[in-house]
Amino acid sequence: MKLDSMYQEIILDHYRNPQHRGLRDPFDAEVHHVNPTCGDEVTLRVKVTDGVVEDVSYESEGCSISQASASVMSDLVIGKKVDEALDLEREFLALMQSRGTAEGDEDKLEDAVAFAGVSKYPARVKCALLSWMAWKDATAKAIDAPLDLPAQEKP
Amino acid sequence: MKLDSMYQEIILDHYRNPQHRGLRDPFDAEVHHVNPTCGDEVTLRVKVTDGVVEDVSYESEGCSISQASASVMSDLVIGKKVDEALDLEREFLALMQSRGTAEGDEDKLEDAVAFAGVSKYPARVKCALLSWMAWKDATAKAIDAPLDLPAQEKP
Amino acid sequence: MTPTEFDVERVRKDFPILARTVHDGLPLVYLDSAATSQKPLAVLDAERAYYEQHNANVHRGIHVLAEEATALYEATRDKVAAFIGATDRREVVFTKNSTEALNLVAYAMSNAETTGPEAERFRIGPGDEIVVTEMEHHSNLVPWQMLARRTGATLRWIGLTDDGRLDLTNLDAVITERAKVVSMVHQSNILGTVNPVERIVARAREVGALVVLDGSQSVPHLPVDVVALGVDFLAFTGHKMCAPTGVGVLWGRHELLEVMPPFLGGGEMIEVVTMEASTYAPPPHRFEAGTPMISQVVGLGAAIDYLTELGMPAIAAHEHAVTAYALDALATVPGLRVIGPPTAEDRGGAISFLLTDDAGRPIHPHDVGQILDERGIAVRVGHHCARPVCLRFGVPATTRASFHLYTTTAEVDALVEGLHEVRRFFSR
Amino acid sequence: MTPTEFDVERVRKDFPILARTVHDGLPLVYLDSAATSQKPLAVLDAERAYYEQHNANVHRGIHVLAEEATALYEATRDKVAAFIGATDRREVVFTKNSTEALNLVAYAMSNAETTGPEAERFRIGPGDEIVVTEMEHHSNLVPWQMLARRTGATLRWIGLTDDGRLDLTNLDAVITERAKVVSMVHQSNILGTVNPVERIVARAREVGALVVLDGSQSVPHLPVDVVALGVDFLAFTGHKMCAPTGVGVLWGRHELLEVMPPFLGGGEMIEVVTMEASTYAPPPHRFEAGTPMISQVVGLGAAIDYLTELGMPAIAAHEHAVTAYALDALATVPGLRVIGPPTAEDRGGAISFLLTDDAGRPIHPHDVGQILDERGIAVRVGHHCARPVCLRFGVPATTRASFHLYTTTAEVDALVEGLHEVRRFFSR
């Protein structure tokens, strides 16, 4: 089934056993993001200490892709320097916008490369990106610096 | 030329030598009507005494058809009983809505039968009707009785 | 006419897109007609003929093309009036969609404050109430929220029962003497429910409130008669009734339209314009500012001809049969729960549902939709622009299959088979 | 590119309607493009292909058709942005026509009163001023009159010189510190005048007023670059630029759209909806409530491709040449007086004029248009939705001939010959 490329085992695992789910204290910033076209929602908290992403936690509502992505994302960025985490975000965004042409660097993105298949499904790309955007927004608030959200929203 | 059926000599005569043009006193009611689609305008006064259309006078701005029609109309209704004049109005309206299929009763409509050719030109029918509608509206006000304007505006 | 007299296979031949395949050769199973309907050839041909033969701006020209275009455009006004049982063609106002039609009424009401005394019926302010229902499409909810905000009026709503019908038990307490307008959906796009309009109209009449009916999902599927319904306004949208996108209708009682303040200002809707001030044309033109959706209105006329020829009662009967069949068939899928009336009585062919896997874990509608799409089956997933309904039922979203005159029971079978596959896939 | 490189005869072959005859065999001479343009085959084919292959509602679906339809719809957003030199696709909002686009801004301004502090720039009330010009189309006048009425602001305007240009002598007195918004036409549909936008923008910037440009008659005919023009908003309409009816565009600077209050409420324009309140989506979706004009937007994309391939500079050069030719040719008709700039400098191909007969008696434009129509020549007569211009020049109406990329000098010759015939007919 062609869909196996999107619904990788690893995605379904994260979907069924999400990491870092449930809002935790302490935190520096909390945001609420919505994908208005499909109704997926996420409330996400970030704690940043000395330039390091100390904690990420969230509550969310959504499909397997958006749920798994939140889990993979938090796993990946917790403990990273903010700069490194932002690098990962850029890398993941590029992967998602590749329309199936990129594979992703597993050394850097780890489990997140499993989302490569999602990039072939434009309507689902937003699902995969929702928690990343929320994390970036919350982090910007936590460190009180503007971080550009993707300037050119693409269909 | 096919247009000769619309631009009858008699219409051009009335256009160039309009009757009853210029607002006169005394009057019972004055109305201002506009054909918004083409900008033709008429201000029209009516005096009704003992159920008789004693006077009609007007100022107007518009094409040959609307100008000539105002002239022909006033000529026709002045001196008639209101009921008779309303009959004429109905007759003229029917002629205008005939899309070229009716000739009009010359004994009743006199010079107004010259407008039969106009009925073939939907966009010009309103020009021919403008002063008639204004007269009817003014007369309704003068005798303080509602007279139905054409209920179903047709294109 | 009974459903069997309705030859759905012949009807399908009129819709070119239904012959297309997706995903390398799978037949298209289009079960998303509540989002938008497909278009028959007659409609496409009418639009094309308009552009190839008659295209001109309407109303303001005396040349041949302008007269032909105007005649075609205005002919649809007569067709629309006849289609919904209106007695006066001036009651038909063309808009771009239902959403604009509903906003038109809402804005006319706030504009009444700066209009003459004739607009009294439309005035609304603090202390006044606007009543909607909990099953409104966002397009019949947000305009009223915004009106409330503009004017200080209060928004109230009729709640829902557990099987997705209006809860009318405390109707008199919701629609009170303070209600100036009641706006409700005729057939819900998410629940499928067909609402008892007459009950609401009767109460609204008692308190002197205007009644607006959102017919976006009823006019395309049922015979609708505005006089019999007794409402004041009816909004509907062409693209759901086999007509082009970009055209809708607001029908309103003439005596109301006559005194209703304008909404959009511009060309066509005026009488006399000076720099200082303008006067407005009588309805319907007062509400049709600017160059209208000419070819789309022509296409709407062709769609109405098409539907009328098949017969709205026959179409409704066919859809009713498909809906009943589908409700039965869906009931055989384990872990499937319908959100909305469980039977086909007073409900239309839009069926929302939730699905769980073998282990009873919910399968998110997006995932359901994705697997179905892979099989060529087009359904809609999400909140269907009726998020309050999702909140009411405590679900984030639903999967919705929706039908139209061209839907077959074989397509319903394909859906059911697809749902079994969805469950298999996520029960791994 | 020089006009001679532009092959108008080849262009005409792209427009099926130009091959039609009227009044039993007369070739159609279509000189009414300022009212609406004709459509090339490429546009008709794009719309048809959309309906036959891809039709679905946009943005909210995950099935193949919905994704294809969304991609086609959104692709036009990129095309529009590129066509007008915008750097950010989110600045392109689809409307049904120019009229809606202009009303959108005007209503957003009155809605600012009941929006948060971020909408400060849009707030307007008593003491504030709205500035337009005396040559506005009703669609760029009436919305501002209505806004003034809703908010208590004052409407002011820039007057005209005798040859139909803006009278800028007292510009600083008309646009004062009280001005919140200046809205003006780029190219007049009745006079043909192309206005010096930069002068007005400079003054508006000094006083901090927003600038709205009505590009309904410029975008279809000239290369238009929003960044170079320096305006805040640009409105234009598809049907005048070879696209279908029923689609228009509002372009606005992103930083303004981001804080601009919504206009129409409904599906698609929301973020989170509850019965109590709603939040709104970011631009452009905040301003695109309801099902959009999908196929029309697709058609607009095809029209932009078509125009871009021919090249807007080449089109502008061609039209400039035809206009210059026409002004010279019309000057040979006795008793003809042009209303508007007498030369082709800073003017487009819409020429309004008056005519008298041999005896010097005026021939009413309706009568002029009627005789021309009989010869197959389509011109527009009346006040062209710019009645204040007629008042300014003391005329009840004008006859207007207007050109587009497919207009030939032979058609201008036919017009001139027709006008001689009109004079003969009425000089009897």
Ligand SMILES: Cc1ncc(COP(=O)(O)O)c(C=O)c1O
């Ligand atoms: C200068 C100008 N502004 C605005 C409009 C309104 O455009 P639309 O009727 O497409 O809304 C027109 C044309 O009708 C126009 O020529």
Ligand SMILES: Cc1ncc(COP(=O)(O)O)c(C=O)c1O
């Ligand atoms: C019940 C209902 N109301 C209103 C609308 C809005 O219609 P449109 O999007 O065509 O304006 C829809 C469909 O989207 C609907 O289903």
